[in-house]
Amino acid sequence: MNGKRVLLVLLSMMLFSVGASAQMVKASFGVTGGGIATQMHTEPATSAPLYISGYGGLFSTVNFGELLGARVGVNYAMQGGQYSIGSANISVDQSYINIPVCVLINLKSFITLEAGLYRNILLNSSYNENGGDNVTISPDEGALAYNFGALAGISFNFGKVMFLNMRYNHGLSKSYVMYGKGYPSSAITVGLGFNIISTKKKAF
Numbered sequence: 001m002n003g004k005r006v007l008l009v010l011l012s013m014m015l016f017s018v019g020a021s022a023q024m025v026k027a028s029f030g031v032t033g034g035g036i037a038t039q040m041h042t043e044p045a046t047s048a049p050l051y052i053s054g055y056g057g058l059f060s061t062v063n064f065g066e067l068l069g070a071r072v073g074v075n076y077a078m079q080g081g082q083y084s085i086g087s088a089n090i091s092v093d094q095s096y097i098n099i100p101v102c103v104l105i106n107l108k109s110f111i112t113l114e115a116g117l118y119r120n121i122l123l124n125s126s127y128n129e130n131g132g133d134n135v136t137i138s139p140d141e142g143a144l145a146y147n148f149g150a151l152a153g154i155s156f157n158f159g160k161v162m163f164l165n166m167r168y169n170h171g172l173s174k175s176y177v178m179y180g181k182g183y184p185s186s187a188i189t190v191g192l193g194f195n196i197i198s199t200k201k202k203a204f
Helices: 003-019
Strands: 024-040 051-064 068-085 088-108 111-130 135-137 146-158 162-171 176-178 181-183 185-202
Touching: 024 068, 051 088, 051 185, 068 111, 068 185, 088 146, 111 162, 146 185
Parallel strands: none
Antiparallel strands: 024 051, 024 185, 051 068, 068 088, 088 111, 111 135, 111 146, 146 162, 162 185, 176 181
């Protein structure tokens, strides 16, 4: 089952479960940003340490009643890796449009669990090698144009405006090709979100 089908199943289950009981639909639009720690899952000989960068973007949240909701975001995100092969120090850098789609479970007014899928669309990439001959290649042919994965996270809500979000993104497709072999990547994000506009409407 591909990523789109999994997402449709998740959203269908959510809408079916709340259809009989939801009385109020609450929607909000806001901005978010924070840090990313990325791990490229390559061979042990070229395994890269965590690559620290950042992200920022927009999101929309819809809550169906008190328990369930959904969130969609569009972020600009930077990822990459750094590793050594012999005397050469290599760094790869990528920037993406990141689109996460989540189902939300509101446990308490201040705790929200989330699970869903994400899609990355490559914007820019570069390959830099130092040691011996200095080499810079941009765009980096090893960076794939698209990748997707699954995500799970938790948010701590501080009132109705601000929340702290922590999320784990696990790649389900290849994101980088090295020596003819493709590898996925994973990332941990920690950031703040701010609800700028909020609306409430009685559904039925």
